[in-house]
Amino acid sequence: MNKTQTNQEWLKIVTAYLNRQTNLQELNEKGELRTQEILGYVQEQSPFYRDHLHTKAGSQSAFKALDGVAFTTKSDLRSANTSICSVPFDEIAMYYETTGTTGKPTPCPRALIDVETSGAYVQNAMKEVYQSTFGTMRALTAIMGPSELYSFGDTYGEVCRNLGIPFVRLWPESPRVGLEKAAELITDLGVRSLICSPAVALALARFYKSIGIDPQKTSVGQILVLGELCTPEMLSNISRVWDAHCTHGLYGSQEVHAVATGCPEGNLHLSETNYIAEILPNNGTNSDMGELCLTMLVPGAKPLIRFRTGDLAYLYPSSFCKCGSQSRCIRIFGRVDDVMTIGGRQMFPASIESAIFKAVDRVLGYQVNVKVAKNGTDELEIAIVSQVGDQSIDQIEGQIAGDFGVPVRLLLSDQLDPQTETGAYISWKHARIRDCRLTP
């Protein structure tokens, strides 16, 4: 099969699945075969994989074709650099890079087949979500994310064009835009939908409040979040702060593309045709939750085999969500590296965030300091930007302390400087947690 035929074949597979001409079971039956095909493809095309797949002992896998196949780690990607790619750069569609927040940036070229098979899921999801919120695609949308070297702006720009969704690119952290200009344009143009990170959604809300505008009274009726950890509690918090429908845009990265997309019910559904997803057991957690490990099945510019994403995840059957999608739901609990021990217990980033949002009604920003109390136990100092309203501080502190099992002190902060929250682009932990305990 030549490249054009392969592209068409793959688009047919994805479209048939999204249109429900094939179901998940039929897809699973083909899983082993597609895995063998991609293993053959990378062994032939990628100088890195030619040696890598069977040189290191991989762990067991429930998927026969992957049993004993070596993992690919982020450190492998950095050392392999372009030798991991499966097509020469003259044949790719676009070149991107990782942000380099967890080490040296790695090359992320995409071939047309990558763009189209991944984009089909984003497009399908956007259509459902816009239909559910607005009943139409005619809702002016602000795409608020970086575009240089990153796929975010291209992916959403293309999907908006395909669906006839009018859009404006507003990246508040671009030196030519800024938060003030972005906020001004949103109200002036009557933007109805935002696509941004949870941090940007909250920073914008804080900015509006600081200039006397209630975010609930703006034209914004929908927010799609992506780019960092977002718990169900954070979703409903943003939804309350803005009085807008809020769900996930997508979960993925420059490396692995759109792994899952958000639905109107606020869940993420796996892009089933494009990946084999394994959950690797994590020490100290229950057996079903663990590190997400992905094998990319699409024969594109840089398919990764048994790639350890570094994210903690849990897979639910599709019946978990009532939106009607036949794809499984995936919930992300933060990075494996961001798991902390507090009061002798393992706490996931998601459990820390959930505990705060469950206790406080509307939060416009939060930060946690982990300290050692006088008696030697851990204690938490939690700074939040919030109008606590009728809730008593004692009551909130008590509730959060109950979740963590350590004493909690709540500090109500004033409006933060709207420009401050860039940390979230480095990592959730970097932005949200200060660990002031001395490490022995």
Ligand SMILES: [Zn+2]
């Ligand atoms: Zn759903």
